[in-house]
Amino acid sequence: MVRVEARGVDRRVRDVALLRAVALDAPPGSTVGLLGPNGSGKSTLLRVLAGLDRPDAGRVLLDGVDRAERPRREIARRVAVVTQHTPADADMTVGEVLRLGRIPHRALLAPAGADDERRVADALDGAGLSGWERRRWTSLSGGERQRVAIARALVQEPEVLLLDEPTNHLDIRHRFALLADLARAPVTVVAALHDLDLAGQYCDRIVLLAGGRVEAAGTPADVLTAETIARVFGVAAEVIAAPAGRVRILLRAPDQGDSGFWSIRGDQ
Template structure:
């Protein structure tokens, strides 16, 4: 397995944020993480990325406990795109993407042809090659998100963790970004708010409520009328999409 979490617990003070969570992300699949605000999604993703240590439980990468892996080695294989990822300096797009190569370089190593190849490939896969010399502040919101994804891809990751990457994007850019992630062939764990997007692009789903896992499985198994009512407090009909084999949710007014 690519990423496995077993009985994770994490707290802030006396408040339990992640409560006995277990999951498996299989090689090459997209695992969607769903749940209402405050359900613990972001905290769980930061644990999986090695940015926080659980109070209990364990996380393994290909069977090795993440707690025994050096931080730099984790960064060489796990890329994390935060929900509110920002770039303050008005760098060129190519310079932003180059930041993804830092985990692979030592203090004294120079820039290599391998680094160039990784950056150029990341720009090409995110369709940003033509904008490589544009300044950061000149980009649209969708282009900035693609640039963050390109920076992550420049790390040459085996695992990609994304925290609501479509937040604040228009529908066109939301679908474009998720379609891009779905073509990468990289093990991905992605927190999403849009349930129909989760059904369209994710191989499996895991649903959190108050820090606990309340459902996991394929979109067809997880996205039921009962779960939508009990977890998300919405009434909806769930039926097969006319455009793909995944379920489609029709919300009731």
């Protein structure tokens, strides 16, 4: 497992500052949630961590070594990325999609071997997708594609997993199952999330972004306070303490009074 760090990361596009002096520390094996309103910089930070965008200032470190100094093949083996939007028109089967995750572990142009096939089968089973290998990608719903994309990332056997809104298209049961699986997996996870309650339950650390800056960082109990949620998201919250620095979050719509309906949704 790998420690992932961002130190003083800036990112600008056409003179617009998307990230400003952002710092992040994901210890080996931890699950770190990136939270913040739309436009706060969550996806941009993930792209910088993944090497898809270069920072204009600052550094991204993997076990203390600048990401840019590590060989590309090493990065391909050790870091897996699942973006928010997956292509809808890929003419592939589910099995073929998962086999893409084994490419970094094979010689150039070498076909999939018995070990690759075993790992694909194990990933399908672990994701609750047994029997899906011959299903066409174009026949899947958005949530089904998301589950396959995450299984493809895991079959890569990464040490770091970067996820942009991994629960976005999933139903409630699969949201809980996914985050529970990630929390148990022997991998360092950094995930952009919208659901404050799920982040409070399953993340070891939270990095809360607002306006491209880090508003707060620490355990869920440190970061997800009623005062901070009100200031950053503009909603009232009831925060319930849970074991090991975790919290449960109940949110109330801004136009409701004290007797208003409380929701566990954190979409902003």
